[in-house]
Amino acid sequence: MKLNSYLMFNGQCEKAFKFYEQCLGGKIEAMMTYGGSPVAEEMSPELRDKIMHANLVVGDQELMGSDSPPELYEETKGFSVSININDPVEAERLFHALAKNGAIRMPIQETFWAARFGMLVDQFGIPWMVNCDKAA
Incomplete structure (x- = not known):
């Protein structure tokens, strides 16, 4: 599947x-x-x-x-496209690229579970989450 x-x-x-x-x-x-x-x-x-x-x-x-x-057509709500990336630098790049002309909901930052995590809604109204787990 x-x-x-x-x-x-x-x-x-x-x-x-x-x-x-x-x-x-x-x-x-x-x-x-x-x-x-x-x-x-x-x-x-x-x-x-x-x-x-x-x-x-x-x-x-x-x-x-x-x-x-x-x-x-109905406005997008109730979900996010989630991207998981292994490289914190690439996570930052991708987050800022997708956020261009959009709205940042949670700035990309270190969290207790992630080296980098952030949430945004892009310029087309699509919500995204970018996550880079902490190294084990």
Whole structure:
């Protein structure tokens, strides 16, 4: 079994995934618009250039997402995308990259369980936690 996060956006999926690709050092392997899909004719003109499905691969992990039809979109709440990193310097870099134009909820810092831990909401409204465990 494999669990993946699937993020829903309000028209910003393409921009968000290009940002995540840059921050996370991954590769976008799929990005299909509603207009480029087999159901294109059924879509409203406003939705045709929006993303029906995006897939970003980082190492052996995947992050997926799409633009929600406006009438179905709900603001993101109740979860965070959690990233665990072994290098405190990389944790700091990644935290600050994702926080660009976003909101820091907890500055990245040492905690009783982590060499570095911080929480943020990125510029697209997605909550993130960056964790770097203390060396054993």
